[in-house]
Amino acid sequence: MTKITQSLAVCLAAAAFAVPAQADTVEFMNWTYTEDSGRDLIQSLMDGYAEASGNEVEPIGYAWSDINKNAFLRARTNTLPDIMQVQARFLPTIANIEQVQDLNEVFGQETLEAMIPASFLAMGQVDGRQVALPWIAGTIGMVANQRVLDAAGVTEIPDTVEEFREALVQVRDNVPNSVPYTMATKNNASILLDYLIWSWTFGADVIDAEGNADVNSPEGVAALEFMVGLMNDRLAAPEIDRPDARRLFGQEASAFYFDAPSAKNFAADFSGQGEDYAVNIIPMETPTLEEDGTPAAIQWGHVLVMFNEDNASPDSAASGFLMNLLSDEVLVDFALVKGALPPTVSGLDSEEVKSDGYMTAWAEAAVAPRANPIAPLSNGGAISDIIGEEVQAALLGQKTPQEAADDLQARLEEALAEE
Amino acid sequence: MTTSVDPHADTAPAPRVSPDARRGGLKAAERRFGLLLLVPALTAFGVVVLFPFLEALWLSFYEYTIAMSEPEWTGISNFVDVLTDEAVIGSFVSTLIFVGAATVFSILLGLGWALILNHPFRGRSALRGLSLMPWVMPAIVAAFIWGWIFNSRYGLLNAVAMEFGFIDYPQAYLSTPGGAMAAVVIAKVWLSVPLFMAFFIAGLQSMDREQVEAARVDGAGNWHVLMHHVLPHLRPVIMVTVVLGMIGNLQHFDTIWALTGGGPVRATTVLSIEVYRRAFEQWDIGMAAAVGVVWVATILPPAYFYLRQLMARTE
Numbered sequence: 155m156t157k158i159t160q161s162l163a164v165c166l167a168a169a170a171f172a173v174p175a176q177a178d179t180v181e182f183m184n185w186t187y188t189e190d191s192g193r194d195l196i197q198s199l200m201d202g203y204a205e206a207s208g209n210e211v212e213p214i215g216y217a218w219s220d221i222n223k224n225a226f227l228r229a230r231t232n233t234l235p236d237i238m239q240v241q242a243r244f245l246p247t248i249a250n251i252e253q254v255q256d257l258n259e260v261f262g263q264e265t266l267e268a269m270i271p272a273s274f275l276a277m278g279q280v281d282g283r284q285v286a287l288p289w290i291a292g293t294i295g296m297v298a299n300q301r302v303l304d305a306a307g308v309t310e311i312p313d314t315v316e317e318f319r320e321a322l323v324q325v326r327d328n329v330p331n332s333v334p335y336t337m338a339t340k341n342n343a344s345i346l347l348d349y350l351i352w353s354w355t356f357g358a359d360v361i362d363a364e365g366n367a368d369v370n371s372p373e374g375v376a377a378l379e380f381m382v383g384l385m386n387d388r389l390a391a392p393e394i395d396r397p398d399a400r401r402l403f404g405q406e407a408s409a410f411y412f413d414a415p416s417a418k419n420f421a422a423d424f425s426g427q428g429e430d431y432a433v434n435i436i437p438m439e440t441p442t443l444e445e446d447g448t449p450a451a452i453q454w455g456h457v458l459v460m461f462n463e464d465n466a467s468p469d470s471a472a473s474g475f476l477m478n479l480l481s482d483e484v485l486v487d488f489a490l491v492k493g494a495l496p497p498t499v500s501g502l503d504s505e506e507v508k509s510d511g512y513m514t515a516w517a518e519a520a521v522a523p524r525a526n527p528i529a530p531l532s533n534g535g536a537i538s539d540i541i542g543e544e545v546q547a548a549l550l551g552q553k554t555p556q557e558a559a560d561d562l563q564a565r566l567e568e569a570l571a572e573e
Numbered sequence: 574m575t576t577s578v579d580p581h582a583d584t585a586p587a588p589r590v591s592p593d594a595r596r597g598g599l600k601a602a603e604r605r606f607g608l609l610l611l612v613p614a615l616t617a618f619g620v621v622v623l624f625p626f627l628e629a630l631w632l633s634f635y636e637y638t639i640a641m642s643e644p645e646w647t648g649i650s651n652f653v654d655v656l657t658d659e660a661v662i663g664s665f666v667s668t669l670i671f672v673g674a675a676t677v678f679s680i681l682l683g684l685g686w687a688l689i690l691n692h693p694f695r696g697r698s699a700l701r702g703l704s705l706m707p708w709v710m711p712a713i714v715a716a717f718i719w720g721w722i723f724n725s726r727y728g729l730l731n732a733v734a735m736e737f738g739f740i741d742y743p744q745a746y747l748s749t750p751g752g753a754m755a756a757v758v759i760a761k762v763w764l765s766v767p768l769f770m771a772f773f774i775a776g777l778q779s780m781d782r783e784q785v786e787a788a789r790v791d792g793a794g795n796w797h798v799l800m801h802h803v804l805p806h807l808r809p810v811i812m813v814t815v816v817l818g819m820i821g822n823l824q825h826f827d828t829i830w831a832l833t834g835g836g837p838v839r840a841t842t843v844l845s846i847e848v849y850r851r852a853f854e855q856w857d858i859g860m861a862a863a864v865g866v867v868w869v870a871t872i873l874p875p876a877y878f879y880l881r882q883l884m885a886r887t888e
Contacts, residue, residue: 223853226639247856250639333726339748341834342854392748392837393725402726532638536855547838550748 178471179210183225184239186492187215191419195491203478209471222247229253234461236472240286242277242455243529249280250532253461258284260466260473269480274497278457280530286457287480290494292415293520294347294452298436299421302409305329311438315355315380318410318441322389325409336399336411337381337390339549342542344396346528347452348412349545351440353377354450354524360541361527367566370559378548378555385549392550400424404431412440414454415493415516437516451523455497533569540565626869632862639856651863661864663839664847668823668871670754671843675761675825676818680811682762683769688803690770691777701774708767716831719760723747723832750840753833757841760828765821769814776810777803809882816879823872844868 182200186192200211214235216224222244228234229251240248248254257278258266266275270288278286298311306325312318318335325334338344353360358374361367368374384390394402400417402408404424413420418432425431439449458476465472478484482496486504489496495513496502507513528534528541541562548558633651635644655661690701707715722729725745734740746752785802793801804811826845829835835842835850842850848868852861 226853226856247639250641331726340836388742391725392745533855533857536857539850539854543838546836550837552750552838 179212180237180471180475181212181214181235182237182239182475183214183216183221183235185216185218185221186239187213188217191423192492195488199479199484199488202484203475206478207471207474209474211475225251236461236465237476238459238461239289240457240459242286242288242291242453242457243526245278245286245457245459246280246530246532247534248459249283249285251461253463254285255460255463255466256283256285257287257460260460261468261477268499270498271502274455277453277455277497286459287476288497289456289458289479289485290489290492291455291497292494292516293523294351294412294414294454295449295516295520295523296410296412296438296440297403297417297421298410298438299403299406299408300434300436302329302332302406305406306409308409311436312441313439313445314447315441315443319384319389321409322384323387326387326389329407329409332407332409333391333394333402334389334409335384336394336402336408337384338394338396338399338412339385339390339392339546340395340398342539342546345542345545345549346538347526349377349381349541350452350526350528351412351450352381355440355442355447356380357443359527361566361570365570367563367570369566370556370563375555375559378545378559381545382548382551382555385551390549415495415513418493418512419491432512435512437512437519439519439521448522449519451520453523453525455494531570533572537566537569540569629862629865632859633866635859637857637859637862639858644859647859651859652867654860655863655867660839660842661847664842664844664864665871667754667839667841668843671758671761671825671829671841672819672822674754674758675765675822676815678758678762679765679769679818680814683766683814684773684807684811686766687770687773687777688799691774704770705767707763708765710764712764712827713831715764716760716828719756719763719828720747720832723752723756747833748837750837753837753840757829757832760832761822761825764828765818769818772810772814773807776807780806812882813879816875816882819875820872820879823868823875844871 180203182196184196187196196213200213204210218241221239225234225238225240225248234251234253238248263284266284266287274288274291275284277288277291278284302325303309303311303321306321306328308321308324310317312321322334325332338348350360353369353374356373356377358371358377359368360374381390385392396413399408399411400413400420401424403411403417404421406425411417415437418435421435422429422431425434440451442449458479460466460472460476462472464470467473479488480498480501482498482500482504485496485498486501486506489501490506490510490513493512493516495517496504496507501507528537531537544553544558544562544565547553547561548555553561632644634646634648636647636651637644686704690697690704721727723746725731725743725748728743728746730746731740731743735743744752747756780803785798788798788802824845825843826849829841829843829846830849833841835846844864845868848861848865851857851864
């Protein structure tokens, strides 16, 4: 009987070893997969990891504008993915989800500091926790379309606000049916970015270092008056959101707009000429009030968040996929195709990055990018709506710039008091 | 073994129900079976409608933002905020304008179109079929069509207006409060007219033609026939369509969101948009739930009225 039992035990053990280890499935929620220009790219990243590891990656795609909402809904129903792509400025909101993992505890702080420069690592930090790792990085700055400037007879990229305005007038007068500067005038989240950059350019903080509203100062009103003036002189137009700006810019109906470095890809797509068109996209410094002023730009990037405690081990399939996405072989090409920088030490040091003229020019144009001051606020969504509504009211002539600035100041003070 | 035979067996009346049956037992069994048939529908209603509503009602008494792991009891403060917040009050006003305009124009145009299509003419059947197209079309597709028509840069309306010299520059219709509200009302009316037209045609076809002909013999004109014969006959249909139209327009979201996103500024932010913004842009679930509960309260009176009409007709 003992022999029989021993034989059975041996057979069971042998059978256990003979069965191949079951492959894990990593759920990867992201918006790039839903974009025409990104679907194949993400698919190849997932296929590459699946082939190398034997694990599977299941894409969960949501449009950029829907992904945070779905993360929130999934958190309530315990159906969060393993890894999620997050816009860096929304990270403080996503970090409130309980299942977000501190990646210092997963990979070790020293390991991450050796792998990623501190300035980029900070993109993924909230309240002292490393809740995300940077995936691609850059800034939101101004781009110019060389073809449109040539058609308008603009021979030099404008340095100052005054030169910028003159260039816009030239475009308006010489390029039929154009919107010289496709300033965001429709969507609150988009309006916020244009408003922040112009406010900083004119010397207003919007929200100062102490966390107080600073929008109805003379500088803040001047920024609004400048934006309203562009509308009144048909140098900017109503009903423009970022996707509209990208399309008009790529179709040579706009000379300037603010975007992330991926502006190059959008222009290539909308021009109908593909990557050959990218040479016409000029990253430029945001015009300043004085010639030697500091051009304004906003820090920008995508980060990767890990959910669920089960994944919080460096050996988990989710950790493996995360590290795979940040490996040089995968990351450098992906970042450059997306028109952004790979935020790892080795990625930044790679020959491909150093020889990329577009990214070099972009980095030179973004001298001192500032963090979005609205994003870290717990009621940042509500404040973003308040700013969007008041600025839009001024742009569409429903309020004077001074009235809009006064109302904005009052509403911001009330909202910041609730923060 | 002997068997006794009842001599009256052939003549005695057969019992109609079992002597064991209780009075009313058959009806009780039918009722029980009826209730059993209701179980799937009641279960679906409970899971899909009642439970989410009760949860929303519960959340409306809490502060619950994405920054909070657990909701915190705040009593009626969300409702106080809802009823004192200028933005929410503005949403009520926008809802009132949208529901009023969309309902009135849908009914007027639906009735007018039904009157035209009720007359015999060549191609009437084809036109009736084509008239249903907006109703068949997904609302979001309709919104994009109207978005293209009203677009300030490449819209059809601007192109036609410029072609005929009515305007010198393209106009941004969706960037003015009045223009945006008109656009969302027009899009919704376009979607609603076919359904209302179908209601009215059904009502018109049940009308006594001899009565109309007799009125005409007595010298009644079109206006008199419409006011004194057609409309009184259609009164129950009009009541139902008004109530259904109000309920549908109070609930409406997709076309408005796709066309204007609730803007410019807040000009087309009706209650459905307000709830969406509070919940998914500002992450204030407690406040969104409170607005939602008040929103449901505005839908209840027309819904009650509609159900009462329905019950009265079935009794």
